[in-house]
Amino acid sequence: MTHDEIKALLFELIGEIAPEADFSSLSDDEDMRTALDLDSMDFNNLIIAIHERTGRNVPEADYNKLFTLKGAIAYLAAPSAEVKL
Amino acid sequence: MPALGADMEAGTLVEWLVKPGDKVKSGSIIAVVETQKGAIEIEVFHEGTIAEISVPVGRRVPVGTILAHIDDGTPPSPLPPVQVEISAPVGKTAKSTGETTGPPVPPRPSLGLIAAGGARLKITPVARRRAAALGVDPRNVAGSGIEGSIRLADVERLARSVPERPRHVAGYDAAAMRAAIAAAMSRSKREIPHYYLTETIDLGRALAWLESDNSTKSPQDRLLPAALLLKASALALRKTPRLNGLFLDGEFKPGEGIHIGWAVSLRGGGLIAPAIRDADRKSLSEIMSALRDVVERARKGSLRSSELGSATVTVTSLGDRGAEAVTAIIHPPQVAIIGFGRIVTRPWVVDGRIEARFVVATTLAGDHRVTDGHAGGLFLTNIRDLLQEPDKL
Numbered sequence: 001m002t003h004d005e006i007k008a009l010l011f012e013l014i015g016e017i018a019p020e021a022d023f024s025s026l027s028d029d030e031d032m033r034t035a036l037d038l039d040s041m042d043f044n045n046l047i048i049a050i051h052e053r054t055g056r057n058v059p060e061a062d063y064n065k066l067f068t069l070k071g072a073i074a075y076l077a078a079p080s081a082e083v084k085l
Numbered sequence: 086m087p088a089l090g091a092d093m094e095a096g097t098l099v100e101w102l103v104k105p106g107d108k109v110k111s112g113s114i115i116a117v118v119e120t121q122k123g124a125i126e127i128e129v130f131h132e133g134t135i136a137e138i139s140v141p142v143g144r145r146v147p148v149g150t151i152l153a154h155i156d157d158g159t160p161p162s163p164l165p166p167v168q169v170e171i172s173a174p175v176g177k178t179a180k181s182t183g184e185t186t187g188p189p190v191p192p193r194p195s196l197g198l199i200a201a202g203g204a205r206l207k208i209t210p211v212a213r214r215r216a217a218a219l220g221v222d223p224r225n226v227a228g229s230g231i232e233g234s235i236r237l238a239d240v241e242r243l244a245r246s247v248p249e250r251p252r253h254v255a256g257y258d259a260a261a262m263r264a265a266i267a268a269a270m271s272r273s274k275r276e277i278p279h280y281y282l283t284e285t286i287d288l289g290r291a292l293a294w295l296e297s298d299n300s301t302k303s304p305q306d307r308l309l310p311a312a313l314l315l316k317a318s319a320l321a322l323r324k325t326p327r328l329n330g331l332f333l334d335g336e337f338k339p340g341e342g343i344h345i346g347w348a349v350s351l352r353g354g355g356l357i358a359p360a361i362r363d364a365d366r367k368s369l370s371e372i373m374s375a376l377r378d379v380v381e382r383a384r385k386g387s388l389r390s391s392e393l394g395s396a397t398v399t400v401t402s403l404g405d406r407g408a409e410a411v412t413a414i415i416h417p418p419q420v421a422i423i424g425f426g427r428i429v430t431r432p433w434v435v436d437g438r439i440e441a442r443f444v445v446a447t448t449l450a451g452d453h454r455v456t457d458g459h460a461g462g463l464f465l466t467n468i469r470d471l472l473q474e475p476d477k478l
Contacts, residue, residue, distance in 0.1 A: 020352055037352065039404045040309055041380055051304040060299045060307060 001054075006073045013049040017042050028070040056080055086118065086140075088148045089125055089393035090269065096120045097145040098152065107135045109155060114389065116152060121265035122357050123257030123386040125393060133157035143222040207234035216240045257386060262355040273417050277332075278453040281412050284465040286472055287435075288428060288443040294475040311402050312373040314425050314445070316478045318400050319343050319364035321467040327456050328421040328449075328464060329397045337420060337455045340397030346416065347376060348401035349383040357383050358416065360396035369478055403427055410446035420452035421461075423468075 001009070011023050014036060021036040033043060047058050047066075056076060058066065066072040086096050100117040109115060109129050116127040136156040140146055208216070208223050212235050216223045219240065226243050228235035273279075291313050299307040322329045322343050330340040343365045346358035359379040364372060382388050399416050402425040411424035426446040433442035447468060451461045471478065 018352065033406065037406075039406055041311070041377065041404070044304070044307065044309060045377070045381075047307075048304045057303055060296065 001077065003073050003077060006076050007069065009050075009053065010046075010069065010072055010076075013046055013053065014038070016049070017045050026069060029068050031067045032069060032072075033067060050076070086146050086148050086150045086152055087127065087390050087394065089118075089120055089122060089390060090265070093120055093122075093148055093265070093394075095145055095147045096125075098140045098142055099124060101138060101142060103135050103138075103153075105135050105137060109133060109135060118390075121258070121261040122393065123262070123388070126387060126389045127152070128390050129155065131155050131157055141217065141222065143225075209234065209236055212237045212240045257351070257355065259354055262351075262357075266356055269416060270414050273414050277415050277417060277420075279415060279450050280453055280458050280461065282449045282451070282458060282461045282465055283410065284447050284462075284469055285431075285444050286447050286469045287433060288445050288472060289433075289435075291472045291475040292428070292443050306370065308369055308373050309376075310428060311376060311404070311425075312369050313472065313475055313478055314402055315345060315347065315361065315364060315376070315400055316367070316369055316372055317468045317471040318423050319345060319367075320471055320478070321464055322398060323365055324467055325456075325460055325464040327460060328451060330420060330455075331397065331418040332420050332452060332454060333418050342397070344395055344397045346396030346399040346419070347379060348399060349380050351384060357388070357393075358396060358399050358401075359383055359388050359392040362391075362395070398422070401425070410448060412448055413450050415450050415452055420455045422450045424448040424450070 014021055014023075014032070018036055018038060023036075026032065026035050032038060038046070043063065047063065051057050054076070057080075058075070062075065065075045089096070096118040097120075098116060099119045101115070102117070103109060103113075103115045110132045111130050113129050114126045115129050115135070118125050118127055133155040136154040138153045140150065140152050146152075207228060207230070208226075209230070212226075213223065215221075215237055216226065216235075221240055221243055223235055223240065226235045226239045227233075229239050230236045288310070292310065295308055295310060295313065326339055327337065329343055331338050342363050344360040344362045345364040346360050348356055348358045350356055359382070361367070361372065361375045361379065364375075367375065379388070379392065396416075396419065398419055399413075399422045401411060401413050401422060403411055405427055407427045409429055410426040413422040413424040415422050424447070426448075428443050428445045430441050431444050432439050433444060434440075435442065447465055449461045449465055451458070
């Protein structure tokens with residue numbers, strides 16, 4: 001997936017979790033949890049949705065790499081090193 | 086119309102999901118009701134056949150009003166003649182019924198359309214049918230016909246002026262919910278002599294266990310710390326049953342089962358606490374699924390009647406974006422609320438040395454009419470001990 005495709009996917013998935021999320025004011029390097037009011041349950045649901053849509057299993061230890069839009073795009077664009085569960 | 090919480094006085098029927106003749110069983114969802122807490126799905130607790138629908142779509146009725154009659158197959162009991170409405174055709178009044186919910190209310194004429202004062206509404210038959218089809222309450226229609234009678238055009242004009250409602254109302258009226266919260270909390274502060282206790286609990290072991298457990302699981306099976314906190318609370322309530330129940334009619338009624346109201350904050354403001362039933366008997370993964378499910382449905386506005394008003398105690402967990410501790414207010418008629426603040430790293434003394442540990446401020450607000458601080462303190466230390474052995478939760 002290209003960076004733009006990943007960004008569009010993330011907005012779509014977050015939009016399902018937090019329908020009122022306003023992406024227009026979201027900058028690339030701010031913490032999406034704060035900017036979009038996502039709690040740990042919401043963020044966990046995002047990780048589940050990413051797994052369901054892309055097959056990418058983000059281990060819990062890597063969650064902090066996906067807190068910003070920039071970080072999440074870079075992480076999901078990079079090839080996965082993890083062993084499939 | 087069931088009372089979905091102590092503070093509810095009335096609800097508006099927004100959708101019927103059954104029609105006369107439909108078979109229902111315990112747990113069937115038969116209608117959607119709009120309340121101060123948003124749209125709630127109404128379940129039945131009887132098996133039978135829908136005999137009659139008594140409240141039309143769009144009508145707001147007080148708690149206790151019969152919404153529908155369910156024929157459960159038992160023979161009709163004869164009614165004393167005095168109760169038979171003169172206007173009601175024979176055969177319609179003496180029907181064996183199981184009421185859907187709520188206490189019985191005196192029989193009232195359910196045929197035809199009755200205006201607020203009891204006078205029959207003047208409406209043409211075609212307008213009445215159109216109003217029913219459009220979900221318009223004819224009592225809200227200004228009639229332009231003879232003696233103010235309502236004609237088809239009047240109904241259609243009103244229907245056009247009212248914005249179309251989605252079938253399941255997503256969201257809620259924020260002002261009405263605020264009023265409901267204020268009413269419940271004012272009652273609590275007025276009636277319940279609260280006491281408050283705090284225990285800071287070391288979560289080092291629990292979170293290490295969780296991390297290791299989650300590392301072997303795919304995302305949808307992973308647990309959040311909230312599941313552990315909820316399960317530990319439920320198990321501790323077993324040992325302190327006087328914190329689990331309702332204070333009704335001047336006395337404590339122990340809960341039949343440990344049904345934990347889980348406080349969910351709604352986007353855009355507001356709070357609702359659907360019950361996770363029998364939380365002490367659920368596994369951690371069952372609790373996690375239940376949490377995910379009720380949080381999602383609370384925010385979408387599709388909670389069920391059995392999930393509201395049935396909680397025997399409340400747990401509020403502020404989560405990772407909340408404050409460090411909460412001194413919570415009991416939701417009447419419950420007698421206790423357990424609060425968990427944000428999990429934080431703090432210097433902690435372990436075996437005489439200072440370490441950085443994850444801890445959570447755990448609070449209890451209890452009702453002095455039922456328990457005192459001694460029982461409450463034992464309860465909190467019980468939660469603490471349970472969280473030191475997470476693999477046993």
